[in-house]
Amino acid sequence: MKTIQKLGLAAALMALPSIGLAQEEEVVAALVPTDSVFILNTLLLIIGGFLVFFMAAGFGMLEAGLVRSKNVAMQCTKNIGLFSLASIFYYLIGYNLMYPLGTWAVDGWLSGVWGPGVMEAVGITADAADDYGYASTSSDFFFQVMFCAATASIVSGTLAxxxxxxxxxxxxxxxxxxxxxxxxxxxxxxxxLDAAGFLDFAGSTVVHSVGGWAALAGAIILGPRLGKYKDGKVTAFPGSNLTLATLGTFILWLGWFGFNGASQLAMGSVGDVADVGRIMVNTNTAAAGGAIGAMILTQIMYGKTDLTMVLNGALAGLVSITAEPLTPSIGAATIIGAIGGIIVVLVVPLLDKLKIDDVVGAIPVHLVCGIWGTIAVVFTNADATFGAQIYGIVVVGIFTFVVSGVVWLILKGVMGIRVSEEDEIAGLDMAELGMEAYPEFSKG
Structure with missing residues (x-):
């Protein structure tokens, strides 16, 4: 009897793996489509988020390289400070205003409500079951806050x-x-704007033009640097470290793969993953087109290639393709980027004629090429219309420029926004911080 029982037990044990496997396959079939999509979408946002985060380093190095040595520490301080403030205040206020998290404050105009609900909205206190949508809510917040910080970084360089x-x-x-x-x-x-058919895939207008308009308002109210425009001539102030500026540009180029690629917001299907790959390719080739466009035009116009223009040309190509990096062919993306690079070379001297001092060229790159990239959507996306694109550009531009200008004027009247002539001549590193990035070589 014991032998029979042992044989029966052995047979049962042998059958268990197959029974368990069959049940497991049923469970997997039921769960994997949801779980895998959730995981892959969340992973895309996380990876995209830390790539866009690295753009903060790119902005910092680009600005540090393009300002004079006596102002390098100040630019580094501003960049780490603005990123930290953006992370905190976008969490406290901005994210909840930007998305319709349950209710609308003003339907179609202002989403969300202030209050403790924002903490749950970003997944800080939410249960796992509540945080189970197309992707982790916290990963979405993480991704979005990086875009917010990038907008502020644009302003920093112009007003340096x-x-x-x-x-x-x-x-x-x-x-x-x-x-x-x-x-x-x-x-x-x-x-x-969304209801009106305005298209902006990853933010040529929503991010870059907003930063550019804010920078333009600040530059006009702040005024140019001492000696920049004198006796009808433009005085060039060479950057302290073009090697560092080049490194910053390559870092920004790298970060843009997250900026545009992860803006697909999904990679849980074959189609989504294919789209992410196409976005990456178009983003890269637009940057290349912008760099080459600027390189060729500066050679033609000045008889020599200007490295700073080439760097900004690459960034211009990236901004230009950001509004629609999916629908263009590789050739079209290259052309869109190249036109962006050409625009930068033409707009920089135009700003000088208007006596608008933009230290790093952020206004041509982010504002003007943001406008160009938003318009260019019409050439490759059949769903876009000139009317809707122009409408979005104008509405966002007027709002941002006017509100930013009011804020700058209030700050100017209440506490002053510009350092004294003595401090500007000595350099903001010592005047504002009491330290220097290059203490041995900071007299230039």
Missing amino acids: ERIKLWPFMIFTIILTSLIYPISASWKWGGGF
């Missing part, structure tokens, strides 16, 4: 070498908690 630290930080708080989230909600939050 003459703006006080703390007024700039206060403006950063207002930009990242109010100006950017409100205007972005009109498109990405399901607002009236």
Whole structure:
């Protein structure tokens, strides 16, 4: 009897793996489509988020290389400060204004409500079951906050070498908690621009033009650097470290693969993954086109190739393709980027004629090429119309420029935004920080 029982037990044990496997296959068949999509989408946002985060280093190095040595530490301080403030205030206010998290404050215009609900909305206190949508809510917040910080980084370079630290930080708080989230909600939050058919895949207007308009308002109110425009001539102020600026450009180029690629927001299907790959290719070739376009045009116009223009040309190509990196062919993406590079070379001297001092060229790159890239969507995406694209550009531009200008004027009247002539001549490193990035070589 014991022998029979043992044989029966052995047979049962032998059968268990197959029974368990069959049950497991049923469970996998039921769960994997949801679980795998959730995991892959979340992973895309996380990877994209830390790539866009690295763009903060790119902005920092680009600006540090393009300012004079006596202002390098100040630019580094501004960049780490603005990123930290953006991370905090986008969490406290901005994210909840930007997306319709349950209710609308003003339907189609302003999403979300202030209050403790924002903490659950970003997955800080939510249960796992509540955090189970197409992707992790926390990963979405992580990805979106990086875009917000990038918007503030655009402003930093334009106003370099003459703006006080703390007024700039206060403006950063207002930009990242109010100006950017409100205007972005009109498109990405399901607002009236989205309903009007305005298309902006990853933010040529929503991110880059917003930063450019804010920078333009600040540059006009702040005024040019001392000696920049004198006796009808433009004085060039060479950057302290073009090697560092080149490194910053390559870092930004790398980060843009996350900026555009992860803006697909999904890679849980064959189609989505294929689209992400196509976006990456178009993003890369647009940057290349922008660099070559600027390289050739500076050679033609000045008889020599200008490295700073080439660097900004690559960035211009990246901004130009950001509004629609999926639908163009590789050739079309290259042309869109090349036109962006050409635009930068033409707009930089135009700003000088208008006596608008943009230290790093952020206005031509992010504002003007942001406008170009948004218009260029019409040439490759059949769903885009000139009317809707121009409408979005104008609405966002007027709102951002006017509100930013008001904020800058208030800051100027209340606490002053510009350092003294003595401090500007000595350099903001010592005047504002009491330290220097290059203590042995900071007299230039």
